[in-house]
Amino acid sequence: MDKRRLGKSDIEITPIGLGTWQFSKGKGLIGGFWKSLDDEAATAVVKAALDGGISWFDTAEIYGRGNSERCLAGALTALKVAPGSVRVATKWWPLLRTAGNIGRTIEKRLECLAPWPIDLYQIHQPFSLSSVRAQLDTMADLVEAGKVKAVGVSNFSAAAMEEAHKVLAKRGVPLVSNQVRISLLDRSAEEKGLLETARRLGVSLIAYSPLAQGILTGRFHDDPGTIAQVSRGRRMTSALGPETLARTRPLIEALRRIGDEHGATASQVALNWLVSFWGETVVAIPGASRPGQAKEAAGSMGFRLSPAELTSLDRLSREAR
Ligand SMILES: NC(=O)c1ccc[n+]([C@@H]2O[C@H](COP(=O)([O-])OP(=O)(O)OC[C@H]3O[C@@H](n4cnc5c(N)ncnc54)[C@H](OP(=O)(O)O)[C@@H]3O)[C@@H](O)[C@H]2O)c1
Structure with a gap:
């Protein structure tokens, strides 16, 4: 697949x-x-990600x-990756904070990631104490000051994304992304008009939890006993339990069948579909x-799903939810 x-x-x-997120070391x-x-x-x-071509x-x-x-910056340093040769996105945490905190904490973010620059700086959630306007204006200040290269949001609704886009546009800065939960098992972004709005505004949607936190790999279908080994938070967030496994089994079987045609696994087909279908x-x-x-x-x-495969997974995805 080509770069985008x-x-x-x-x-x-x-x-x-x-x-x-997996590099949090249990803290916070x-x-x-x-x-x-x-x-x-x-x-x-x-x-392994870099060797496989992830940029x-x-x-x-x-x-x-x-x-x-810090862990990511340390890993890239240990692997002797040249700063700027891969892209790094991070996020500001808005809960119980005002927009002023964005400017006050940016040096800390740069320090944690040093020597990697922040290519994309995202507002993690739409729940700050300040307005969308105030937050995005402050993000634009960071771009103007050369502290970050581009601005994104995360978990923003279509309306909030549109407002963020407008505020930034007035400052000559594009809103480049909205990071939201999307996968074959979660199409709410599409249902709530985010895809259509993102397309119209030229904003990328960054799909998080694209494997439904492991469900789309089929591993819990193969060994339901391992569900007990994952955190309670994960079990709740992904409704990881017998009912979900039963409902999603036909989709997993199709992912495996299609994967066999391409020499790929279920999770690879699930990810390929996600970045191809739209x-x-x-x-x-x-x-x-x-x-x-x-x-x-x-x-x-490393492979291309046919239009028929994309459509058939679309149908099974709707049936599996
Ligand atoms: N903006 C937001 O609000 C937000 C929210 C959630 C996540 N995110 C971001 O999105 C990223 C991905 O989302 P996510 O971690 O929630 O979910 P995910 O990518 O759907 O699932 C990741 C987990 O699935 C399992 N897995 C992955 N590949 C596998 C494979 N080939 N075979 C078997 N199991 C496999 C692993 O579980 P084990 O570790 O148990 O093996 C892995 O930790 C996060 O790291 C974070 O950067 C953002």
Whole structure:
């Protein structure tokens, strides 16, 4: 698969990037969601992603209060990756904060990621104490000051995304992305008009939890006993249980059947569908806790699904929800 432009920026990225919430090391508000990985394990994951051709990484302040950012920067340094040769996206955490906090914390973000620049700076949630206007104006200040290259949002509705786009446009800065939950098992972004709005505005949608936190790999269908080993938060967020497994089994079987035609796994077909079905609008950031998972994610860019396969998975996806 060819590289794509992130929104209307000049940032070129592979359709698949690597999500690094998994590098939180158990710390902070949502760090305990995943099993803790040490630096060596995280570096092996990053290496597998890079070896497979992945060209960008997504992190956030809230992932272990800077742990994920520091761990990612450390891995890229250990692997002798030249700053600027891969793209790095991070996010500001807005809860119980005002827009003024964006300017006050940017140096900390840059310090955690050093020597990597922030290619994409995203507002993690639409729940700050300040208006969308105030937040996006402050983000535009950061672009003007050369602190970040491009601006995105996350979990913004179609209306909030449109407003963010307008505020930035007045400052001559494009809104390049909205990071939202989308997968074969979650089409709410499409149902709520986000895809149509993103297309019209030239904004990329960055799909998070693109494997439905592992469900779309088929591993829990094969071994339901392993559900008990994952965190309660993950079981709840992804409704990971017998009912979901029963409802999604036909989809998993189809992913495997189609995968056999392409020498690919179920998860690779699920990711390929996600970044193909809506043209170039959707890119995805699967997370990985092992090198093999990152390698598999990168390998999802190595084949092309036929129009009939894309359509048949679309239908099965609707039936599986
Ligand atoms: N903006 C937001 O609000 C938001 C919200 C959620 C996530 N995100 C971002 O999106 C990224 C991805 O989302 P996510 O981590 O929630 O979900 P995901 O990418 O759907 O699932 C990742 C998990 O699935 C399992 N997995 C991945 N590849 C596998 C394979 N080949 N075989 C078997 N299992 C595999 C692993 O679980 P194990 O580790 O248990 O093996 C991995 O940690 C995050 O890292 C984060 O950067 C953003």
